[in-house]
Amino acid sequence: MPAPIPTEAEVLGYFDKLSNWGRWGADDELGTPNLITPEKTQRAVSLVREGVTVSLAREIRWEPTADVPSPPVHFMLESGEGWASGDKVSARPNAAAIDYIGMVFHGVSVTHVDSLAHFFWNGKTYNGKPAHLVSTSLGATVCSVVAGKGGFISRGVLVDVPLVRGVDWLERGEGVMPEDILAAEERCGFRVQEGDILLIRTGQLRRRSVEGPVDRSAGSTACQAACLPLFHERGIAVMGSDTGNDVSPAQYAKVPQPIHQVGITAMGLWILDNANLEDIAEGCRQRSRWEFMLSIGPLPLHNTTGSPVNPIAVF
Amino acid sequence: MPAPIPTEAEVLGYFDKLSNWGRWGADDELGTPNLITPEKTQRAVSLVREGVTVSLAREIRWEPTADVPSPPVHFMLESGEGWASGDKVSARPNAAAIDYIGMVFHGVSVTHVDSLAHFFWNGKTYNGKPAHLVSTSLGATVCSVVAGKGGFISRGVLVDVPLVRGVDWLERGEGVMPEDILAAEERCGFRVQEGDILLIRTGQLRRRSVEGPVDRSAGSTACQAACLPLFHERGIAVMGSDTGNDVSPAQYAKVPQPIHQVGITAMGLWILDNANLEDIAEGCRQRSRWEFMLSIGPLPLHNTTGSPVNPIAVF
């Protein structure tokens, strides 16, 4: 029998109860990554035993799919063709290839982090910053991803929910509960601590590779809102998963995306969407070790509400 | 008196002399980052003493400037405006902001790595791959940046040329010589070794912040072609600088961009263009220590000839 989920009133209460507004100063635009102190980074580095790296990014591809109807675009402004022909027509003097890339990285495809300008609640985002400061014309004049320019190098901890539950993957519409995280701690021998980058594997990306992409209306698993108090209590700096990070269909009419809505606006939590956790999960299982150094370097995109990233884990 | 530069014949000879074709197998598309073995990564990690991170990326900005007439673009598909008005018109149910970013990352502005599909010589790129495999329609069907998906975590070594020479910055058109690198080794107490990420600071970005941007026709400093044999001999995995990484005006009619042309196509060298080396240089000077762990996670962009990156150094 699944654990009962919090009531909508309880989730609405999280906005106050889990708030980090003012915690790191009235002007702070960084939020929970403040918990990644140099000590935490040093601790993460000290976990490395082998020097083996694993990427947590999905390949960024250009074809529309059932779940990603409007993918990023890639155009070649110059290619390798024709240079040997003797009659090459080019603005460029030397044989080189040049690309244009364009993307809406938010959504359910590109591995990316959300900055604290991505969501709003009651007209504000994290630390009480007014929503209108994230403007159509100028973008995120507060809480842009540039706040995370220094990068996040901390301990990554993988909660492999299918491993703990003994299933292939969670069902769409089903939520990861705090009990899953506690069970993983028990089963895998770690404890989520302050400054950690908490990675939740649901197996949904594995399912996609087996069954193929499906329309977003089919729904999604993700962490249930009930996880938010645990995130807060343990002081995680960044949370990520192999999903878009909110259960759908929505479970609460007034708070349809609680992980993003509470996490970003109240807690100042940076969220890593659409990570590829298959390779790291395999690496963890092989080593019976679910912690590792993790390095995330968000692109310092001026006034932007997030960034595509390639998080690199090191065993 | 400046050191004499190699003759054009000598530089043309580098294509054979410094070639790594076949060194890591006929199918290799990765090149010199093969030298970043797990041992090298482990060695880099072991350098960390403080857990202090420093970004080596320039902020990605949207305004045309004298040196970047066609900068990246940033559009908001939804912003924070209007949500509180009661009559918001949006395709989205929840108050969130969404961005589009688009860019030609190659050039002299965005901090980025080049994959081995970026340049060609005699109709081929690294490892003899034919140039036409980097096609207008499909992009880099070989040697794309996805080859570097696993990330580069290795020792970063900073050669601070202005520090060694006792100047503010190098002049445009002037090259960094291997003697500068050797002098830095002497002065700063390190030795460039196999698997290193070699960073060459010329001060050109510092000059830009002092004097403002100038048209690209004004020229650029960078490593002179004479550095290539040293790069090869020492076995560096990645080289980067605070420039576009070739001296201009060009010093050789037949090989106008030797660092890119020899480095990429013959050596399989990954190049980091337009890094911000100001903060790391300051950090090194403060610590009298010019080596550190460096983490680079190129975005795994399908069939693309490079990627914007935010390299993170850790002291």
Added chain:
Amino acid sequence: MPAPIPTEAEVLGYFDKLSNWGRWGADDELGTPNLITPEKTQRAVSLVREGVTVSLAREIRWEPTADVPSPPVHFMLESGEGWASGDKVSARPNAAAIDYIGMVFHGVSVTHVDSLAHFFWNGKTYNGKPAHLVSTSLGATVCSVVAGKGGFISRGVLVDVPLVRGVDWLERGEGVMPEDILAAEERCGFRVQEGDILLIRTGQLRRRSVEGPVDRSAGSTACQAACLPLFHERGIAVMGSDTGNDVSPAQYAKVPQPIHQVGITAMGLWILDNANLEDIAEGCRQRSRWEFMLSIGPLPLHNTTGSPVNPIAVF
């Protein structure tokens, strides 16, 4: 019983037989629209009786559909939101809305004309211009759409094939035959003449509005290759239809898109793809009159192989 279609050898023979190379000079980049002389324009204008205009363009929309997985894009750089709020954050001093539009107009969605740089045959396009002059870096340095900058105002003639055949629409994979055009002339009382803009309605767009979009792999009706000699004999200046203008699945292995391949490269024929012929067909039926003045103003897009257009008919 359907009329037999030409053999592949016959269609291959069209490249010579229907060639207009040299007809309007060795440097000509305009092709068949040369046949729209001032006299022809004057004749077209003299057809106008009522001053009633009808658009032949499909609305350009932004949603992916089964037949158009990668539609044009539309972003607002500034909108009407927030101006009344008193705390508007904008780069713009005045309340205004600004758009970005982007599109690959070629394909089966946007109503557009092809310039003579759009297709190649044996390494050449119209008038023997080498294909490499349409380069990745610079675009159509010959035969760009700018050749048609002066616009095409001529007599439009509508061949309403479903009307003549007594069907709702033609089947996908089925071709319009020259006999259909001759039957329309007989039935509707006109004769296609030199300088005309010939519009072929297949009903395929009507079918889309009734049955919804289907994947392109389902095929398409269009003019069969057999129409090409008739186009040439009558001297039409532009041909258009409510399709992408080639039968699919392809009927000839070596010439899979004969209307485009022969029409553009040999004849210098401008092709109007994806026109909306529903309103004009209704207007013609109401008036029992299938000729009208037609005005097409291609955008003078530098070095571009075509342009989206809104052709305006006037009764």
Added chain:
Amino acid sequence: MPAPIPTEAEVLGYFDKLSNWGRWGADDELGTPNLITPEKTQRAVSLVREGVTVSLAREIRWEPTADVPSPPVHFMLESGEGWASGDKVSARPNAAAIDYIGMVFHGVSVTHVDSLAHFFWNGKTYNGKPAHLVSTSLGATVCSVVAGKGGFISRGVLVDVPLVRGVDWLERGEGVMPEDILAAEERCGFRVQEGDILLIRTGQLRRRSVEGPVDRSAGSTACQAACLPLFHERGIAVMGSDTGNDVSPAQYAKVPQPIHQVGITAMGLWILDNANLEDIAEGCRQRSRWEFMLSIGPLPLHNTTGSPVNPIAVF
């Protein structure tokens, strides 16, 4: 001595005095082009004597210039290169070239029309439509350019101000006054009438071709606000010029762009920006005739606040 310009209070009064709100119904989104009745189109057509066409569009180019730092973009998704090589790598089976075009057509470069969703005054646009209906997410859900899909074919009348004043061009910052229009009527023998497309040549584009582009901060000539009552009184349907259509530096603090602000929001006037009036002016002078048929076919861009156009005049 230049004519005195209206006071700011007078210009502010235009919003009421020249209002067409409700004139064509409470739901009207078209505005003054309602005045182009079939009779007016028929009248325009009847002016044609020779069948000679003249384009009023500027070529759309891709290079940044002093006055256009962020021009439209053009990428080739496939080109003519490499098809003859025998080893072409392409997603496309046939030799063809494909383009992407992208642009912010508003501004001072692209010849385009503004729809009535482009500007706002006191939180509303034409016919009292609330500004928030032109939203960041969905664009112009009212008053989009699709309202003009039927095209504008009416009488074009050219007021050649430099001809009338006997100068090469007007100075930047200087306005065209209603007296200039009246003088042109007198000098050139026409009278601006209801439904006309009024074209005002200032010579500014001619100056650009002689002197080269200058930064926008240098200012612009255009129609002075004093012309608005005349536009209203005569019932012009569309007004255009060889400028961005507002004098700059602004002459009124509260109404810095009166032609756009009053014209669009109060009058429902469609404005044609950045027309190329050099060829048509030459054609008019040659014929001593300053009226002609003019055909404008705005692209029916869903929810968009205007469209690039190629207006075609016919003598």
